[in-house]
Amino acid sequence: MNHRFAPLVIGLAALIGLLMLDDRPPRTVAGDSERAGWTVRLAPLLGPGRLVIRDVLWFRLIDDLTTRPWRARGEMEVLVRLSPHDVQAWKFLGEYLAFSIAAATIDPQEQAAWVDEAIQRFEEGLRYNPESRDLHYSLARVLTPAAVIDSYRAEPDPREERALSHLEAASAEPDPLTDALMLRGTLFRRRAGRSLLAGQHEDSMEQWRRASMTYRRLASIQRALAADLAADTILLTEALSDYCLSWSRLIEDPSDDVARAAVEVFAGDEERGELLERLERR
Numbered sequence: 001m002n003h004r005f006a007p008l009v010i011g012l013a014a015l016i017g018l019l020m021l022d023d024r025p026p027r028t029v030a031g032d033s034e035r036a037g038w039t040v041r042l043a044p045l046l047g048p049g050r051l052v053i054r055d056v057l058w059f060r061l062i063d064d065l066t067t068r069p070w071r072a073r074g075e076m077e078v079l080v081r082l083s084p085h086d087v088q089a090w091k092f093l094g095e096y097l098a099f100s101i102a103a104a105t106i107d108p109q110e111q112a113a114w115v116d117e118a119i120q121r122f123e124e125g126l127r128y129n130p131e132s133r134d135l136h137y138s139l140a141r142v143l144t145p146a147a148v149i150d151s152y153r154a155e156p157d158p159r160e161e162r163a164l165s166h167l168e169a170a171s172a173e174p175d176p177l178t179d180a181l182m183l184r185g186t187l188f189r190r191r192a193g194r195s196l197l198a199g200q201h202e203d204s205m206e207q208w209r210r211a212s213m214t215y216r217r218l219a220s221i222q223r224a225l226a227a228d229l230a231a232d233t234i235l236l237t238e239a240l241s242d243y244c245l246s247w248s249r250l251i252e253d254p255s256d257d258v259a260r261a262a263v264e265v266f267a268g269d270e271e272r273g274e275l276l277e278r279l280e281r282r
Contacts (some may be wrong), residue, residue, distance in 0.1 A: 073101070080125065087132045090125030094118045094135075098142045118142050137170035137180045139163075144187065152193030152275070160187065178221055182237075185214040189244060196275055201251050208248040215241035239266065247275075254279060 076093040083089055098118035105111040122139035129135055143163035145154070164187060170180035192207030219237040246262035253259070263272060 073097070080121075084125075084128040087125070087129050087134055090121065090129070091134055091138050094122040094125065094138055094142065097121060115142060133170045133172070133175070133177050133180070136166040137177050137183075140166040140170065140180065140183065144183065152190055152197060154190070154194075156191075156194065160191075163187065176217075176221065178218060181214055181218040181221070185211045185218065185240065185244075188214060192244070192247065193275055196251065197278055199278075205248045205251050208244045208251070212241045212244035212248065215244065251279065 073093075073096065076089065076096060079086065079089040080093055095118070098115050102111045102114035102118065105114055119139065119142055122135055122142065126132065126135050126139070140163040143159040143166065145157050145159075164184065167180045167184040167187070170177045171184060188207050188211035192204045192211060195201075195204035195207060215237050219234055219241060222234045222237055242262060243266045246259040249256050249259040250263055260276075263276065266272065
């Protein structure tokens with residue numbers, strides 16, 4: 001066979017393989033990322049044909065997400081093999097595993113397994129794209145349990161430190177992601193509240209300060225984007241920064257009436273009453 005046509009023949013064979021992807025849903029997490037099978041393994045041999053297959057696959061994926069959602073996973077696996085430096089392909093795959101398949105899974109252990117799978121896929125994507133802020137942020141979202149965000153009383157999760165590390169990367173200069181800064185500030189606030197409830201006042205002060213600085217930095221970025229943001233959004237971020245700083249001052253000096261008033265007037269924190277009560281019992 002003429003070597004000039006080899007990539008074309010291999011590409012056509014791979015495309016046929018894609019068209020024959022099994023429609024049945026995977027039964028387990030291992031379920032299978034190999035459903036694309038030999039099509040994935042042929043990826044390095046496809047040459048320029050990879051681009052054609054990639055484009056066809058993206059079009060098919062959009063349709064399959066609504067009509068054959070389980071088949072979409074196999075297509076995503078092929079996409080990240082065909083274009084390992086395509087950040088959007090990795091992001092699509094990881095978020096699909098964590099927020100679609102896992103969310104639709106009833107069994108807690110199986111759900112946790114899907115989340116772990118998503119984490120592994122994001123980490124793999126970051127090995128190919130270590131500077132991607134989008135992948136760092138998406139991975140941090142998966143590493144951050146909802147309970148940690150929603151309540152000061154949530155038990156610390158060992159993955160929280162990893163999440164903060166990825167949020168730091170996602171919010172690095174230049175062009176930090178504003179969503180990453182917001183989540184980072186939220187995690188610092190929750191850590192501050194947990195430390196205060198546990199009587200760890202020095203750590204609580206430090207976490208409140210970190211939250212305040214994070215929100216202040218976010219507000220400055222928002223002001224630079226003022227044309228695209230409502231004024232209320234910027235004011236709320238600045239208020240969050242002041243609120244966190246006031247907590248730090250109040251823990252340092254419980255008789256600081258200005259700081260206490262700033263904490264008490266803030267309406268966005270439903271648990272502040274419990275934290276104030278705990279501080280008064282110090």
